[in-house]
Each structure stands twice: as structure tokens, then as C-alpha cells.
Amino acid sequence: xxxxxxxKYMQHFYNPVWESFEDGYWEGIKQxxxxxxxxxxxxxxxxxxxxxxxxxxAQNWVxxxxxxxxxxxxxxxxxxxxxxxxxxxxxxxxIEMDNEEGVRIVSNMVDCNxxxxxxxxxxxxxxxxxxxxxxxxxxxxxE
Amino acid sequence: MTLRNKACVVGxxxxxxxxxxxxxxxxxxxxxxxxxxxxxxxxxxxxxGMSSYGTAGIYAAExxxxxxxxxxxxxxxxxxxxxxxxxxxxSCGTVAHAAMAVSSGVAxxxxxxxxxxxxxxxxxxGRPTAIPAEYRYSYYMPFGFASPTSWVAMFAKRWxxxxxxxREQLGQVALVQRENAxxxxxxxxxxxxxxxxxxxxxxxxxxPFTLHDTCLENDGSVALIVTTPERAMELKQKPxxxxxxxxxxxxxxxxxxSYYRKNIGLPECIEAGKDVFKMAQMTPKDIDVAQLYDAFTxxxxxxxxxxxxxxxxxxxxxxxxxxxxxxxxxxPVNTSGGQLSEAYIHGMNLIAEGVRxxxxxxxxxxxxxxxxxxxxxxxxxxxxxxxxxxx
Ligand SMILES: [Zn+2]
Numbered sequence: 001x002x003x004x005x006x007x008k009y010m011q012h013f014y015n016p017v018w019e020s021f022e023d024g025y026w027e028g029i030k031q032x033x034x035x036x037x038x039x040x041x042x043x044x045x046x047x048x049x050x051x052x053x054x055x056x057x058a059q060n061w062v063x064x065x066x067x068x069x070x071x072x073x074x075x076x077x078x079x080x081x082x083x084x085x086x087x088x089x090x091x092x093x094x095i096e097m098d099n100e101e102g103v104r105i106v107s108n109m110v111d112c113n114x115x116x117x118x119x120x121x122x123x124x125x126x127x128x129x130x131x132x133x134x135x136x137x138x139x140x141x142x143e
Numbered sequence: 144m145t146l147r148n149k150a151c152v153v154g155x156x157x158x159x160x161x162x163x164x165x166x167x168x169x170x171x172x173x174x175x176x177x178x179x180x181x182x183x184x185x186x187x188x189x190x191x192g193m194s195s196y197g198t199a200g201i202y203a204a205e206x207x208x209x210x211x212x213x214x215x216x217x218x219x220x221x222x223x224x225x226x227x228x229x230x231x232x233x234s235c236g237t238v239a240h241a242a243m244a245v246s247s248g249v250a251x252x253x254x255x256x257x258x259x260x261x262x263x264x265x266x267x268x269g270r271p272t273a274i275p276a277e278y279r280y281s282y283y284m285p286f287g288f289a290s291p292t293s294w295v296a297m298f299a300k301r302w303x304x305x306x307x308x309x310r311e312q313l314g315q316v317a318l319v320q321r322e323n324a325x326x327x328x329x330x331x332x333x334x335x336x337x338x339x340x341x342x343x344x345x346x347x348x349x350x351p352f353t354l355h356d357t358c359l360e361n362d363g364s365v366a367l368i369v370t371t372p373e374r375a376m377e378l379k380q381k382p383x384x385x386x387x388x389x390x391x392x393x394x395x396x397x398x399x400x401s402y403y404r405k406n407i408g409l410p411e412c413i414e415a416g417k418d419v420f421k422m423a424q425m426t427p428k429d430i431d432v433a434q435l436y437d438a439f440t441x442x443x444x445x446x447x448x449x450x451x452x453x454x455x456x457x458x459x460x461x462x463x464x465x466x467x468x469x470x471x472x473x474x475p476v477n478t479s480g481g482q483l484s485e486a487y488i489h490g491m492n493l494i495a496e497g498v499r500x501x502x503x504x505x506x507x508x509x510x511x512x513x514x515x516x517x518x519x520x521x522x523x524x525x526x527x528x529x530x531x532x533x534x
Contacts, residue, residue, distance in 0.1 A: 016281035016285065017278050017281055018278045018281055019278045026281075047403065048279070048282055048403075054394075054395070073402075074297050074298075074300050074301035074304070074402075074407070075297070075300065076293050076296040076350055077347070077349065077350050078287065078290075078293050078348075078349045079347045079349065080346070080347075080349065082287065082289045082293070083287070083289060085287070086289075090287055092286055092288045094297055094301075094402050102405070103403075104403050105282075106282055106283055106286060106288055106400070106402065107286055108286050108287070119301075130285065134285075136286070
């Protein structure tokens with residue numbers, strides 16, 4: 001299962017704000033692409049985005065599209081309501097990307113029962129609309 | 144040049160801990176500070192510095208600002224004001240700030256305080272009304288990932304996977320702290336025993352955490368007064384010396400979502416631990432009793448590892464059966480009942496309990512306690528203190 005939304009509250013949660021140095025990430029999301037920062041000098045990846053490469057201190061980021069393949073590093077199943085916008089139970093996963101070294105990303109699973117999730121379970125990216133304006137990067141099981 | 148033993152905590156004060164205080168955060172802070180002045184034997188007008196903290200951006204509405212508190216008390220002048228960032232991680236940092244202020248002569252009597260009313264007020268932790276207009280939350284809130292319980296659960300679940308720690312072991316943390324609260328009439332859970340069966344069958348909030356893994360939600364305020372050892376001589380109480388302070392963010396720190404490091408352990412605590420022990424000229428073996436920040440059960444064994452009381456992976460076993468962490472054990476922890484069973488004052492009540500252990504006035508007094516470690520919140524930039532009876 002994925003997180004189920006109560007549309008009545010959606011506007012409260014889908015007006016993401018970001019810093020200027022994160023433009024590339026959110027421009028990617030608008031185009032249904034998951035992109036990460038990769039240093040044009042030393043090839044270090046960064047997520048969430050930063051101003052400067054933490055390794056070589058260059059400000060020469062390239063926004064590269066992710067392969068979308070990853071594994072479950074950790075997760076939790078929320079069973080107590082936090083806000084009526086999100087119907088419990090639902091799971092939040094922390095995915096470690098396979099092809100972008102050191103990159104992890106928080107998301108929800110699509111079409112997956114909480115009981116099926118396990119550490120290191122392979123997953124892949126899928127975008128899903130959450131409002132008229134926004135689609136978000138979710139993950140599904142690799143069959 | 145060191146800050147070691149250059150300042151002491153000379154007064155502690157608190158409001159009642161309750162589900163509904165019936166008054167504002169500013170009013171609660173005034174009452175706690177008044178009690179701390181009485182405890183110290185200090186006139187209110189002698190206070191000339193304030194060191195306080197709120198939450199990280201997300202709940203910024205809730206605060207008892209220094210000038211509002213000072214004005215309500217008629218304090219003539221504040222020569223020092225300090226705000227320590229990042230919520231519960233700030234608790235011990237407020238005392239570190241105060242120690243720097245009094246030892247350098249910037250101010251003479253600095254009050255450290257925290258005042259909150261999540262039980263009856265408008266700001267309730269873990270109950271956001273919308274995505275905050277702060278960039279960091281855009282990566283979490285749209286996924287319903289919106290509560291401190293779930294944020295820390297993500298760390299704890301991975302830690303349990305890596306170390307093999309069990310829910311029974313976490314349950315012993317809850318049980319031992321409840322035992323301590325049963326001896327403490329101030330505690331929210333005074334007179335409310337907890338069994339391992341109740342713990343194991345408690346409803347899950349965000350796995351691995353249940354109701355009994357999670358701190359209290361209450362109203363209240365705690366205040367501490369910090370001054371120099373020379374001024375302490377003229378006051379009523381036996382001073383608790385600030386022998387060590389430590390801060391830490393470590394690498395790639397976020398506010399409660401530091402999920403992007405090679406290992407998502409508690410490196411901020413490891414950094415704060417190195418410095419607090421170095422300044423105090425101690426090792427973990429010298430600590431008689433510890434007040435370890437306990438917004439959640441799992442953070443106690445995780446800190447036992449991070450602060451060096453055991454190796455990584457041994458924290459769960461350290462809590463097995465509870466004997467090593469209960470009164471009379473090798474390292475009694477959270478002797479007031481802590482934030483799981485006394486009250487959740489964002490760690491300020493843990494520092495007050497550390498002072499009581501040094502004075503010998505705890506309701507779960509450790510015999511001849513000389514050195515107490517107190518820690519701040521984690522998963523955020525953190526801070527730590529070692530309190531002693533002095534040289
Ligand atoms: Zn680089």
C-alpha cells in the first residue's frame with residue numbers, strides 16, 4: 001500500500017519550498033525526473049542538494065538523472081495519525097540508491113504491504129501524481 | 144585555558160508537571176525561574192543573563208522569549224542573552240553558554256530555562272498543520288513523514304537491525320525509568336506502575352516505537368541558575384560544578400533527519416562525548432549516574448554506545464533485564480523517571496536531576512554520586528555536560 005491522501009488537506013502539504021541551490025532537483029521533479037547533484041570535478045554525489053561539493057569544495061554541480069534503482073536501508077510504518085491528510089497505516093522508506101554512491105532518499109512505497117518490506121529489498125522509482133500540479137518520486141518492489 | 148570548574152549550577156526550579164497548566168509559556172517560565180531563585184537564595188533582580196531555547200524551525204511559534212520573561216519579572220537589565228538552536232539538542236548547551244558568560248565576566252547570574260505546553264497549548268509536537276515554509280521539510284512532509292516519533296524510528300529500526308537489539312531490551316529502559324518515577328512525587332507517572340506485558344502489547348505509533356517508547360506530552364517549565372564558584376560560596380546550595388561541556392553536529396547534520404551519512408548512528412553524540420570527557424578529564428568509567436536524553440527508549444542504549452559506556456552493538460545487551468541501568472546497578476540512568484516518566488521539558492528536567500544527584504537530594508539517590516553525565520537531544524545537533532562536586 002502507499003500512503004493514502006485526503007485531498008481536502010493536500011494544499012497544506014504540497015507547496016514545497018526550496019533554496020536557490022536546489023532548483024535543479026525540483027525542476028527535475030516537475031518533469032518527473034529524479035535527479036541528484038554530481039560534482040563536475042570529483043564526481044561526488046549529494047542529496048539533499050548543497051551549495052558546495054563537500055569533498056573538493058567546487059561549486060560545479062551537474063544534475064544527473066538517477067537510474068531509479070535502490071534498496072531499502074530503513075523504514076517505519078506509521079500507525080498513529082499525525083495529520084488527517086495521511087491515512088494510517090502507511091510506511092515511509094529510506095532508500096539507498098544503487099548507482100549513485102552515498103545517496104539516500106526518503107519516500108513511500110507503492111503497491112506494497114508494510115509486511116513485505118525488508119532491509120536491502122530491491123526497489124525502483126515510479127512517479128505518481130499527488131495533486132494537479134505535483135507528482136512525487138515513489139518506489140515499488142522489483143519483481 | 145579551560146572552562147572546567149569555572150561555573151556552577153546553584154539553583155534549580157520547576158513548575159508542576161501537568162496535562163494543563165492553565166497559563167502561558169511565559170508565565171510558566173516566570174514561575175520556574177522564581178523557584179530557582181528561591182532555591183539558590185538569589186534576588187530576582189540579581190539575574191543579569193538568560194540562556195534559553197525553543198524548537199527547531201518547525202515549531203517556532205512556541206517559545207518564552209527572554210525579554211518577555213525578564214519584563215514580566217521586572218529584571219532591570221540583561222547583560223547576556225543566548226539562544227541555543229535545534230530543540231532538545233540545546234538543553235546542555237544552554238548551561239555551556241551560561242558557563243562561558245559567567246566565567247568570562249560578561250554576566251554574573253545567568254538563568255537557563257525551557258518552558259513548554261504541548262499538552263494544552265496550540266503547538267503540539269508531531270502534529271503539524273501544514274508543510275512549514277522551510278526548505279528542509281519539503282523532502283519529508285509530502286510523504287506523511289511529519290513527526291519526531293517517525294523520524295527517530297527510522298534511525299532506531301536500522302540500529303536494531305544492525306545490532307540485534309530487541310523490543311524487550313527497549314522495554315527495560317521504559318520499566319527502569321518508571322521505577323524511578325514511582326519514587327518521585329513530581330513525576331507525571333508517579334503512582335502508575337508499568338509491566339513488561341503492558342509495554343509489549345502497547346499500540347505501535349511508528350515501529351519500532353509504541354506509546355511506552357515515547358516521551359510524555361505535558362506542560363511545564365524548568366530553570367537553572369549558573370554563576371561562578373566564588374559567587375556560589377555566598378548562596379544557599381551546595382554547588383554542582385560544570386566540569387565539562389561538549390557540543391557536536393558531526394558531518395552532514397540535519398534536524399532529526401540525518402539519514403545521509405555512511406552510518407546513520409549518532410556521530411553528533413560521539414563528538415560531544417569526546418569533548419565533554421576531555422574537558423572534565425574523565426572517562427565513562429568515572430561517571431556514577433547518567434541522565435541520557437530520552438525522547439524515546441532506544442536513544443538510551445544508542446547513547447550508551449555513542450558516549451563510550453559500551454561498544455557499538457552492545458547497548459541493547461547493556462539494558463537487558465534492566466539491572467545495569469537501575470538504581471544500585473553499574474550505571475543508573477534517568478533517576479527522576481526522565482522524559483519517559485517524569486516529564487518532557489526538552490531535557491531541562493534531566494539537568495535539574497543531575498544537580499540533585501550532586502546535592503544528594505534525588506528521590507532515587509545514587510550513593511555518593513560524584514560525577515554525573517547529562518546529555519541533550521539527538522538526531523539533532525547535540526550537547527552534553529558533566530556535573531561534579533568540584534575538586
Ligand atoms: Zn567535488
